[in-house]
Amino acid sequence: MLEVPPLGTEQVTLREAAGRVLAQTVVAAHDLPPTRLSAMDGYAVRSADLRDASDGASVVLRVVASIAAGTTFTGIVGPGEAVAIPTGGVVPEGADAVVMVEFTAPVEGAGVGGYVQAGAWVRVSRPAPVHANVVQAGDDLKAGAEILGAGRRLRAGDLAALASFGLVDVPVYRRPRIAVLATGSEICPPEKTPRPGQVRDSNQYVICAEVESAGGIAVAAGIVADDLDHLRSTVLRLVAQNDGVILSGGSSVGPKDLTGRVLAALAPPGVLFHGIDIRPGKPTVFARAGAKPVVGMPGFPTSSMVVFEAFVRPLLARMGGESTPDTWPAAVPARLTSGYAKPASREDYPRVRLVERDGAWWADVLPGGSAAISNVIFADGLARIPAGIERLDEGGLVAVRRFG
Numbered sequence: 001m002l003e004v005p006p007l008g009t010e011q012v013t014l015r016e017a018a019g020r021v022l023a024q025t026v027v028a029a030h031d032l033p034p035t036r037l038s039a040m041d042g043y044a045v046r047s048a049d050l051r052d053a054s055d056g057a058s059v060v061l062r063v064v065a066s067i068a069a070g071t072t073f074t075g076i077v078g079p080g081e082a083v084a085i086p087t088g089g090v091v092p093e094g095a096d097a098v099v100m101v102e103f104t105a106p107v108e109g110a111g112v113g114g115y116v117q118a119g120a121w122v123r124v125s126r127p128a129p130v131h132a133n134v135v136q137a138g139d140d141l142k143a144g145a146e147i148l149g150a151g152r153r154l155r156a157g158d159l160a161a162l163a164s165f166g167l168v169d170v171p172v173y174r175r176p177r178i179a180v181l182a183t184g185s186e187i188c189p190p191e192k193t194p195r196p197g198q199v200r201d202s203n204q205y206v207i208c209a210e211v212e213s214a215g216g217i218a219v220a221a222g223i224v225a226d227d228l229d230h231l232r233s234t235v236l237r238l239v240a241q242n243d244g245v246i247l248s249g250g251s252s253v254g255p256k257d258l259t260g261r262v263l264a265a266l267a268p269p270g271v272l273f274h275g276i277d278i279r280p281g282k283p284t285v286f287a288r289a290g291a292k293p294v295v296g297m298p299g300f301p302t303s304s305m306v307v308f309e310a311f312v313r314p315l316l317a318r319m320g321g322e323s324t325p326d327t328w329p330a331a332v333p334a335r336l337t338s339g340y341a342k343p344a345s346r347e348d349y350p351r352v353r354l355v356e357r358d359g360a361w362w363a364d365v366l367p368g369g370s371a372a373i374s375n376v377i378f379a380d381g382l383a384r385i386p387a388g389i390e391r392l393d394e395g396g397l398v399a400v401r402r403f404g
Contacts, residue, residue, distance in 0.1 A: 007243060009321075010172060014163060020170070022152045022153075022321075028142065038085045039087065039135050043063070044083040046095060047130045050126070054126070062120075063082050064083060066117065076093045097130060097134060150321075173321030175216055175217050176320055178216050178243060179245045180219065181223075182201045183226070185225040186198050187249065202373070203299065204222075205220075207308065210313070219241075235262050246297060260274055269288050273285070273286050281307040284311070293315060293319075302370045309349070334360075334363040340391070347385065363400055365383070381402040382401045383398040384399050
């Protein structure tokens with residue numbers, strides 16, 4: 001599934017970039033900060049002038065300028081001089097330290113906003129070592145440093161880096177446009193009253209929400225009854241119009257399960273696998289029409305959610321350009337509140353409720369099979385119990401992928 005190639009790229013504005021996947025590596029165009037800045041409100045000084053300053057033997061300096069926010073002092077700080085400076089102000093030439101305003105007091109002239117006016121004198125009662133309270137040029141980032149790698153999903157904080165270097169047009173991968181189609185004559189829209197033998201469609205809404213949460217664009221494609229020709233033509237149309245298609249229902253091998261037959265008729269390579277040794281979600285089918293993925297999911301909502309988390313979310317991350325499509329490293333470790341047994345060959349995804357005990361998480365497996373909705377509603381996430389494990393005793397460690 002991860003052999004599906006990433007989509008093309010586009011440019012978005014900085015305001016639109018959060019949550020998108022960066023398509024090019026961003027390198028610092030200059031030092032950050034580009035020049036020396038004050039880390040405190042105070043006075044830019046020469047450290048040598050204050051070497052012997054103390055509470056009992058303060059040093060008096062002449063204030064030659066006061067730097068307002070957004071301005072600089074273009075002169076040179078000489079011996080016995082100081083420049084009033086705000087936090088973030090550019091440290092002027094000649095000064096090599098900033099003394100905090102708390103350690104100063106006016107000698108003569110009025111203080112303005114805690115500062116002594118230019119032309120007056122200030123008394124300093126603390127020494128200021130070289131570089132004290134000064135952020136050096138490049139302390140944060142050096143010119144040429146890689147700051148954001150291609151394939152990174154941009155977080156809110158990443159926008160600060162882009163804005164700091166003036167990158168207002170951001171190259172990103174396209175969001176995968178995925179059509180979601182519900183299938184089955186037993187399915188009716190949720191706004192209608194089901195006839196005998198029918199159930200309301202919930203999968204389409206669940207899967208569309210999951211697609212959006214994975215960074216894709218979900219296209220709700222409606223419901224198609226169990227009609228082979230109609231389903232085939234609908235799937236072909238959706239494949240042509242979108243980057244991929246997800247079908248809900250009809251993925252098993254019964255006489256009315258048409259998904260596998262329809263996907264087998266797609267353009268090569270067609271069906272790549274039909275059936276996975278997991279629970280729930282065994283009858284999942286995966287195909288590609290050229291580079292476009294088509295996934296046939298089981299009809300039960302719980303099964304669809306498990307298949308999405310285990311397989312489709314990493315697939316969409318890959319299509320969207322993410323360099324690390326495995327979504328499970330963020331899982332929390334938890335211990336089982338009771339023993340759990342399964343066939344060794346199968347990978348299980350039980351729905352669990354998390355309980356905190358003594359600073360650690362414990363996972364309580366909820367009852368109910370793949371047809372149940374309650375065990376998803378009341379669950380905090382999915383526990384993954386890999387193939388090769390036949391039994392975990394109470395206290396056994398599992399990884400839990402928390403629901404968003």
